[in-house]
Amino acid sequence: MSSDIEVIPEAAVPAAVPARLEWRVARVLSVHDETPRARTLMLDVPQWPGHQAGQHVDVRLRAEDGYQAQRSYSIASPLEGATVALTVERLDDGEVSPYLVDELRPGDGLEVRGPIGGYFVWHVLVGGPLLLVAGGSGIAPLMAMLRHHARADGAVRAAIPVRLLYSARTRDDVIYRTELEQLTNPPLVDVTLTFTRESPPTWTGYRRRIDNEMLEAVSWPPSAAPHAYVCGPTSLVEAVATSLVELGHTPSGVRTERFGPTG
Amino acid sequence: MQIEEMRLDGNAAGGVLRDVFAHDMTAAIATCEGCGKMGPIGALLDYAHGMGVVLRCPTCDMPVLRIARMHGQFRLDLSGIRWLTIPESTSPDRTDAMT
Numbered sequence: 001m002s003s004d005i006e007v008i009p010e011a012a013v014p015a016a017v018p019a020r021l022e023w024r025v026a027r028v029l030s031v032h033d034e035t036p037r038a039r040t041l042m043l044d045v046p047q048w049p050g051h052q053a054g055q056h057v058d059v060r061l062r063a064e065d066g067y068q069a070q071r072s073y074s075i076a077s078p079l080e081g082a083t084v085a086l087t088v089e090r091l092d093d094g095e096v097s098p099y100l101v102d103e104l105r106p107g108d109g110l111e112v113r114g115p116i117g118g119y120f121v122w123h124v125l126v127g128g129p130l131l132l133v134a135g136g137s138g139i140a141p142l143m144a145m146l147r148h149h150a151r152a153d154g155a156v157r158a159a160i161p162v163r164l165l166y167s168a169r170t171r172d173d174v175i176y177r178t179e180l181e182q183l184t185n186p187p188l189v190d191v192t193l194t195f196t197r198e199s200p201p202t203w204t205g206y207r208r209r210i211d212n213e214m215l216e217a218v219s220w221p222p223s224a225a226p227h228a229y230v231c232g233p234t235s236l237v238e239a240v241a242t243s244l245v246e247l248g249h250t251p252s253g254v255r256t257e258r259f260g261p262t263g
Numbered sequence: 264m265q266i267e268e269m270r271l272d273g274n275a276a277g278g279v280l281r282d283v284f285a286h287d288m289t290a291a292i293a294t295c296e297g298c299g300k301m302g303p304i305g306a307l308l309d310y311a312h313g314m315g316v317v318l319r320c321p322t323c324d325m326p327v328l329r330i331a332r333m334h335g336q337f338r339l340d341l342s343g344i345r346w347l348t349i350p351e352s353t354s355p356d357r358t359d360a361m362t
Contacts, residue, residue: 020281020282021278021281021282056274056277058278072274072275072277072278113278114278116274116277116278116281116287116289117274117277117287117289117305118286118287118288118289118290118305118350119273119274119289119290119303119304119305119306120274120289120305233268234267234268234269234270234271235267235268238267252302255305255306256272256305256306257272257274257305258270258271258272258274258275258309259271260268260269260270260271261268261269262268
């Protein structure tokens with residue numbers, strides 16, 4: 001009996017995404033202290049399917065008594081790499097971050113699940129201009145975007161100008177400071193820092209929390225229709241997103257990821 | 264500390280939502296039953312503490328989606344969603360879901 005079922009050649013089937021995200025035990029390859037508070041963990045995750053800039057993983061810690069704690073951490077490494085880099089900032093009263101920043105050693109295992117996210121993601125195919133606004137450790141997913149941008153083909157990269165506005169307490173709290181200096185290449189890649197607590201004596205830049213005036217000076221006009229990504233403490237993210245909309249940017253062009261309260 | 268400072272957003276619920284649905288849900292567009300506002304799940308406000316997740320509409324504060332996981336079950340309250348548009352997840356390189 002003839003069948004109406006059409007046989008689809010395997011080559012025509014798009015690459016499958018697993019139907020379910022499994023918890024996997026990643027191995028810590030190396031750790032790197034970025035600032036006194038923040039550390040980057042380089043992970044080898046078995047069967048890692050690759051990821052998009054902006055995505056995160058869930059991390060799970062399990063104690064012997066069965067107690068579990070779970071947190072999300074943004075992937076800081078670009079999709080072009082094989083390892084997964086997480087940059088974790090220690091929260092003084094945190095349950096998970098002190099362990100990840102102070103205790104975890106190369107060779108240790110760490111349960112992770114991911115990559116997760118399809119909203120707070122950016123890829124060069126989305127285009128630009130690209131506006132990135134970070135507070136504290138919120139720089140992590142935006143760094144994945146910047147690193148992805150830096151690895152793009154020259155012509156593609158040249159067509160996408162990037163502006164990063166990064167708010168940190170002090171210069172010592174600027175995560176990836178050296179790399180950001182190396183990536184700075186105005187007008188294609190423009191990095192603006194603002195310090196909220198203490199700035200170097202010779203600093204001539206911003207010394208305050210991000211506000212409307214700063215955003216207007218740093219970002220593109222709404223007519224440029226930039227793709228905006230804002231990440232960091234909840235209070236900063238909400239204030240910046242509101243400001244951008246007040247300045248005339250389309251709400252759907254402003255994507256947000258809240259990290260919760262500041263450390 | 265104000266409760267508002269502690270809230271997250273739908274991105275934080277991405278993992279548990281991925282457990283239930285076959286696709287990434289943070290990019291899914293939900294129409295709020297309360298006020299009619301449409302927006303991505305990733306932009307909903309997450310007041311999750313403990314076992315449950317409550318995602319609220321950023322415009323009218325109505326619980327749009329509630330999910331709890333216990334005793335081997337997922338319990339969902341989707342009554343706050345009128346329409347839900349879910350981009351199909353295919354390869355990790357798929358990007359038109361992001362426009």
